[in-house]
Amino acid sequence: MLNIRIEKTTCPKELPAADNPLKFGTIFTDHMFLMNYETGKGWHDARIVPYGPIQLDPSAMVFHYGQEMFEGLKAYKSDDGRTILFRPDKNAERAINSNKRLCMPEISVDDFIQAVEAIVKVDEKWIPTKPGTSLYIRPFMFATDPFLGVRPSDTYLFAIILSPVGAYYPEGLNPVKIWIEDDYVRAIKGGIGEAKTGGNYVASLAAQVKAHEEGYSQVLWLDGKERKYIEEVGAMNIFFKIKGKIVTPMLNGSILPGVTRNSAIELCKSWGLEVEERRVSAEELYEASKDGSLEEVFGTGTAAVISPVGHLRFEDHDMQIGDGGIGEISQRLYDTITGIQLGKLEDKFGWTVEVK
Secondary structure, three states: OOOOEEOOOOOOOOOOOOOOOOOOOOOOOOEEEEEEEEOOOEEEEEEEEEOOOOOOOOOEHHHHHOOEEEOOEEEEEOOOOOEEEEOHHHHHHHHHHHHHHOOOOOOOHHHHHHHHHHHHHHOHHHOOOOOOOEEEEEEEEEEOOEOOOOOOOOEEEEEEEEEEEOOOOOOOOOOEEEEEEOOOOOOOOOOOOOOOOHHHHHOOHHHHHHHHHOOOOEEEEEOOOOOOEEEEEOOEEEEEEEOOEEEEEOOOOOOOOOHHHHHHHHHHHHOOOOEEEEOOEHHHHHHHHHHOOEEEEEEEEOOOEEEEEEEEEEOOEEEEOOOOOOOHHHHHHHHHHHHHHOOOOOOOOOOEEEEO
């Protein structure tokens, strides 16, 4: 168990106005969690301190060799005043797997959750309560050794910062337009695609800029080998309803194992829907859109929760999904997941954790 030292700020920030439309990831709370690691000493000096700049040596290895991991989860305020986390154990487990792949030290599930609960408790007043809002939690870790040589670092910093947020996409729950990218690739099997690390996201930017210029919200990636099979969207996993079945690309080593993805699969199965985790080609989607069997498309992720997709673009084909509106499964998943997160619906799966 961590011994967390707490240093409260003497200059608290002004809370966002209740009617302020919170833009995702632009406002940060009063405090942050920090903890250091050193080879031979392990994790030490767990602390919550006022939010502020982190001083690093210009030769810190993260700047030069990219040893960095991050996570994302949320805290919610229920109608009866409780503070609720959604499946923090899954984020902790994924962080462990990312760190293994990146040759970084692991943080136990219990310590990860304790750190998250501690910083959320300190800045609990920052949790917004307007519908569609939440407190975004960003744990991250990076190499700090001042050394210009290619090897794993001997020192690291683990940090957690908090941000009150609204909808991730400007469209909110309205369907988004997605560009299927067939030129650039995000990741390949054997690479770091299944790790949550900044390198995967910087690799996506060129295609994302291209998609935005064409009027599309996000990029849907194809596999890096054959450039044929659907993998994931830049900020979320992807699902298709084809002939009544819920279909999603199977995890293959180059796809991020999303927490919301897993939740959506479990919910769909509990409702008696048939769920297939398998390879899905862009050509299959195009043919399904032509014959009307592509009934629904939606993305899943912590930031957006559920994001309905109204249009897909593949090569010269612009595919409208259904009537271009929100599908039945998308709406049901959104209502159910957010209902559990906010404590409005019974948590039959044991997914929520109350911060006390």
